[in-house]
Amino acid sequence: MKPTKELLFTYFAGQATSVQQKVIGEWLADAGNRETYFQWLDEWERSFPQYVPDVSHYLDLFRQRLDTPVSEQMPLVRQLPAEPRTLWQRGSWLVAASVSLLLLAGGWFARETILYNTITTGAHQLRSVSLPDGSTVALNSNSSLRVPRLGYGWLSRDVVLMGDAVFDIRHLANNQPFVVQAANGLAVEVLGTEFSVRSRAARAEVVLKRGKVNLHYATANQPPRNLLMKPGDRVTLDEKGALQLQTRADTTRFAHWRYRLFSFNDTSLREVASQIQTVFGVTVQLSDPALARRTLTGTIRAGSSDELADALAELLNLRVSHRDQSIIFSTPSETQLNQ
Incomplete structure (x- = not known):
């Protein structure tokens, strides 16, 4: 079954059901469909940007600035001091040197940009x-x-x-x-x-x-x-x-992360936890050190850290809890003892 663009947009918004996700996953198994997937992903991201400026609000502020006269105007000519003074007074060289140093430092730190x-x-x-x-x-x-x-x-x-x-x-x-x-x-x-x-x-x-x-x-x-x-x-x-x-x-399995596919081949849970932390920016904890040596093989499709953690827990018969930006894996027996 080929998913429609509307179904893909629903998935990108995180609102697809488990059945719809399965349909999309089976469709993506054909490498010929992945280019269409990325085209629709790009179209969806352009249609739903993360930041939309309030143009009308800032245009109103700009018009108010134009309509408001400036109460005081800066003098066009600066009056000279009554008493003449030397070009370099005591400490002037120090001020000039400090300004030059600040300018050089600013340019040095901004060189990357x-x-x-x-x-x-x-x-x-x-x-x-x-x-x-x-x-x-x-x-x-x-x-x-x-x-x-x-x-x-x-x-x-x-x-x-x-x-x-x-x-x-x-x-x-x-x-x-x-x-x-x-x-x-x-x-x-x-x-x-x-x-x-x-x-x-x-x-x-x-x-x-x-x-x-x-x-x-x-x-x-x-x-x-x-x-x-x-x-x-x-x-x-x-x-x-x-x-x-x-x-x-x-x-x-070349770069499966482009399609939110996570492939494992006799991969330890310790390494899987590291991948979750790297990709999704969350903290993953294993309550029992023995869990780090558990391994798994297969491919899981997940659009979020919670989806991937729940799938892993089901495959490995583990308990998983989600707390803020942390994911904690434990064995069922540990969970019962803590209750």
């Missing part, structure tokens, strides 16, 4: 970005991408990622390389391709779907090294510099 355009996403936000060269980037929740404002496309195409993103890079006539600077000193040099990058403090990850990328990295006590990835390769680099290469990875 001047030189780079930083694109960010919130806790529940997915965002698609078109770069000046025609490349596209899909950003996951709680992610940021820093793009140079000056010289992009002819001086360099170096960007900095914190979080999760899928890149679809356009090849330029001047063969300008595209480089993603990720966490733990990992740099991804693109040779015209589609790939995903996870850049978090604990681990960096690159999954190549098509094309080629060249990784530049430095492991502990080793000089910088290169690794040429092939389609289907998955590379992880932890905070200690340990690199792991997995060939022939399952690319059918």
Whole structure:
């Protein structure tokens, strides 16, 4: 069954029933439908912006300012002091030096804003970005991408990622390389391709779907090294510099977060909790340390942390409680003892 646009809009608004969610999930299982999904998602986000300014209110304020005459006008000519004074009085050089220092400091701290355009996403936000060269980037929740404002496309195409993103890079006539600077000193040099990058403090990850990328990295006590990835390769680099290469990875699960699909393959509940915290910005607690070693395999579709937590609790036969911005997993026996 193909869902209508109205049904998708209901889902984006968080008002879809469990049956409707199942229909949408089955429809998204066909990769050919995902482009339509993103087009409708973009249309819905444009139709329901998070902030709508009160234009009429501020126009009224502006008209009131125009209609209200200024009671006192500033003098056009400033009178000179009666007594002449020297250009540099005692302490003038100190004031001038302080002002100069403040101006330089302000420019130094604002250099990031001047030189780079930083694109960010919130806790529940997915965002698609078109770069000046025609490349596209899909950003996951709680992610940021820093793009140079000056010289992009002819001086360099170096960007900095914190979080999760899928890149679809356009090849330029001047063969300008595209480089993603990720966490733990990992740099991804693109040779015209589609790939995903996870850049978090604990681990960096690159999954190549098509094309080629060249990784530049430095492991502990080793000089910088290169690794040429092939389609289907998955590379992880932890905070200690340990690199792991997995060939022939399952690319059918490529960046499932774009469709709010969470895929697990013998994944521990500790790692699942970390993913929930990263994507949704909530705190996840495991009441019993033994729960951290529980594992699960499968794919869950969830549009919120509460949906994902409830599904996990049902699969693993756990109790879950939602308190403000916290999720607590416990065993049924623990819950009965605490009651």
